[in-house]
Amino acid sequence: QKEVEQNSGPLSVPEGAIASLNCTYSDRGSQSFFWYRQYSGKSPELIMSIYSNGDKEDGRFTAQLNKASQYVSLLIRDSQPSDSATYLCAVSPSGSARQLTFGSGTQLTVLP
Amino acid sequence: NAGVTQTPKFQVLKTGQSMTLQCAQDMNHNSMYWYRQDPGMGLRLIYYSASEGTTDKGEVPNGYNVSRLNKREFSLRLESAAPSQTSVYFCASSESMGQETQYFGPGTRLLVL
Numbered sequence: 001q002k003e004v005e006q007n008s009g010p011l012s013v014p015e016g017a018i019a020s021l022n023c024t025y026s027d028r029g030s031q032s033f034f035w036y037r038q039y040s041g042k043s044p045e046l047i048m049s050i051y052s053n054g055d056k057e058d059g060r061f062t063a064q065l066n067k068a069s070q071y072v073s074l075l076i077r078d079s080q081p082s083d084s085a086t087y088l089c090a091v092s093p094s095g096s097a098r099q100l101t102f103g104s105g106t107q108l109t110v111l112p
Numbered sequence: 113n114a115g116v117t118q119t120p121k122f123q124v125l126k127t128g129q130s131m132t133l134q135c136a137q138d139m140n141h142n143s144m145y146w147y148r149q150d151p152g153m154g155l156r157l158i159y160y161s162a163s164e165g166t167t168d169k170g171e172v173p174n175g176y177n178v179s180r181l182n183k184r185e186f187s188l189r190l191e192s193a194a195p196s197q198t199s200v201y202f203c204a205s206s207e208s209m210g211q212e213t214q215y216f217g218p219g220t221r222l223l224v225l
Contacts, residue, residue, distance in 0.1 A: 034213070046213045099145070099157055100157075101157075102147075
């Protein structure tokens with residue numbers, strides 16, 4: 001079982017819709033959770049971080065964390081074609097090393 | 113501020129050749145990382161340096177060596193390149209390991225023939 005799992009997609013949504021991206025992780029002691037966006041041919045860039053259960057909103061983006069169920073999700077409201085990218089979930093596991101583990105990413109396409 | 117810079121941007125090697133990928137950051141970060149990204153595999157950690165003077169193996173260290181030259185620079189060396197090392201390599205840095213955001217360089221595309 002992979003430590004961080006994402007649906008690879010592709011996920012297609014129409015412009016203006018809500019895009020929902022999901023991620024599950026295996027280490028119950030994980031403390032920190034991140035969503036990175038990666039445009040084709042570019043490097044990943046952080047869009048959201050979340051550390052405690054519940055929702056965290058930043059503009060059109062909302063991250064949701066449920067540690068009991070071991071999942072973290074990203075909602076993108078009013079999706080725009082410029083949101084078309086691969087979204088990477090990253091988790092900082094428990095233990096002293098604490099390096100991030102990345103999921104394989106979900107490719108999102110927002111259709112005009 | 114340039115952030116995280118990497119050189120070269122693109123490289124073609126023949127099997128058995130060696131090369132060093134360079135990475136530098138100007139954010140005064142303590143921790144630096146090298147990842148490789150392959151289609152469908154996400155980002156996999158090769159080596160990391162939690163602080164100046166320390167380096168540790170990540171998930172896929174075989175065939176690579178690293179040097180933390182100083183606080184700014186972290187290089188990745190392929191001693192004898194193999195076709196399986198064809199990938200996109202990203203360097204990243206963060207203030208420290210764990211909860212802090214990692215900032216990525218633009219990447220190096222490596223093709224090993």
